[in-house]
Amino acid sequence: xxxxxxxxxxxxxxxxxxxxxxxxxxxxxxxxxxxxxxxxxxxxxxxxxxxxxxxxxxxxxxxxxxxxxxxxxxxxxxxxxxxxxxxxxxxxxxxxxxxxxxxxxxxxxxxxxxxxxxxxxxxxxxxxxxxxxxxxxxxxxxxxxxxxxxxxxxxxxxxxxxxxxxxxxxxxxxxxxxxxxxxxxxxxxxxxxxxxxxx
Numbered sequence: 001x002x003x004x005x006x007x008x009x010x011x012x013x014x015x016x017x018x019x020x021x022x023x024x025x026x027x028x029x030x031x032x033x034x035x036x037x038x039x040x041x042x043x044x045x046x047x048x049x050x051x052x053x054x055x056x057x058x059x060x061x062x063x064x065x066x067x068x069x070x071x072x073x074x075x076x077x078x079x080x081x082x083x084x085x086x087x088x089x090x091x092x093x094x095x096x097x098x099x100x101x102x103x104x105x106x107x108x109x110x111x112x113x114x115x116x117x118x119x120x121x122x123x124x125x126x127x128x129x130x131x132x133x134x135x136x137x138x139x140x141x142x143x144x145x146x147x148x149x150x151x152x153x154x155x156x157x158x159x160x161x162x163x164x165x166x167x168x169x170x171x172x173x174x175x176x177x178x179x180x181x182x183x184x185x186x187x188x189x190x191x192x193x194x195x196x197x198x199x
Contacts, residue, residue, distance in 0.1 A: 004192045005033060006114030007078075009105075012148040015066065016052070016119065018042040020192035021078065022185070029174075030081040031108070031115070034185050040194030041071040068194060074098065077183050079175060080108050080115070085161045087117070088175045090183065097181040100126040102165050104158055113195070120150070120158045130169045130176055134162070 002023060009017035020040035021033035044052040044064040052064050077090040087108075089101040102124035105117040122140035126132040140158070143149035150158065169176040 003190050006195060007033065007035075008114065008116045010116065010118045011121070012118075012143070012146075014044070016044055018066070018194060019071065020194045022189050022192050024077070028082070030079050030084070033078050033080075034189070034192075035071055035076040035078060036185065036191065037070075037072055037075050039071045039192040040068070042066050042068045042194060075185075077180055080117075083107055085120070085158070086165055088165070090180055092183070095184065097128060099128050100169075100176060102126065102162065104162050122158060122162060124162055124166055124169075126166075126169050126176060130172060132166050132169050 005021050005023050007017075007019040007021050008015055009019070018041070019035055021035045022039075024032040024034050026032070043066065045067050046052055046064070049067065073093070075092040077092070079088045079090075081088070085107055086105060087103045089103060091098040091101060103117075104120040104122045104124075106120070109116045120140065121136050121143060123135040124132050125135050140155070144152055144155045168174070
């Protein structure tokens with residue numbers, strides 16, 4: 001298995017993030033990758049360098065610069081289940097499990113050297129006790145029926161995908177059953193770095 005994959009993340013038609021990740025597994029559960037603090041990362045930013053986020057920035061993504069930096073604060077284990085329109089993230093800080101994050105997104109597209117996902121803006125935060133809440137509902141709603149994003153009918157399907165995943169958390173089913181909460185990376189793994197051009 002290779003030491004690094006490039007995970008490109010699009011908002012509408014615009015590349016928003018590029019993450020250098022270490023592949024962990026690619027099997028019947030899906031593609032599992034490791035994003036450690038310190039890994040190569042790029043994102044579109046405001047003129048002052050802060051990451052571009054929120055509904056007011058939708059039209060600005062194409063013009064905003066894509067700046068290189070490093071992933072900071074938390075280590076993340078990311079699972080892309082097979083043919084699923086979401087990924088599940090396990091957050092860690094200094095080896096301590098902090099909770100899950102469900103990123104609603106189009107089914108991943110594989111390419112040589114990595115994967116591409118199109119973000120659906122709507123997310124779910126799941127605490128260690130499996131209580132959960134929606135996140136970024138305003139940004140999601142602001143994109144409905146806008147060119148390059150999703151229709152009203154598609155928005156209902158996106159929310160339904162989130163509801164199905166949240167129901168698994170309610171029931172304590174995989175991936176919310178304790179799996180990988182004690183994950184530790186192999187100390188021999190190299191730090192993932194971005195290629196010269198993540199575009």
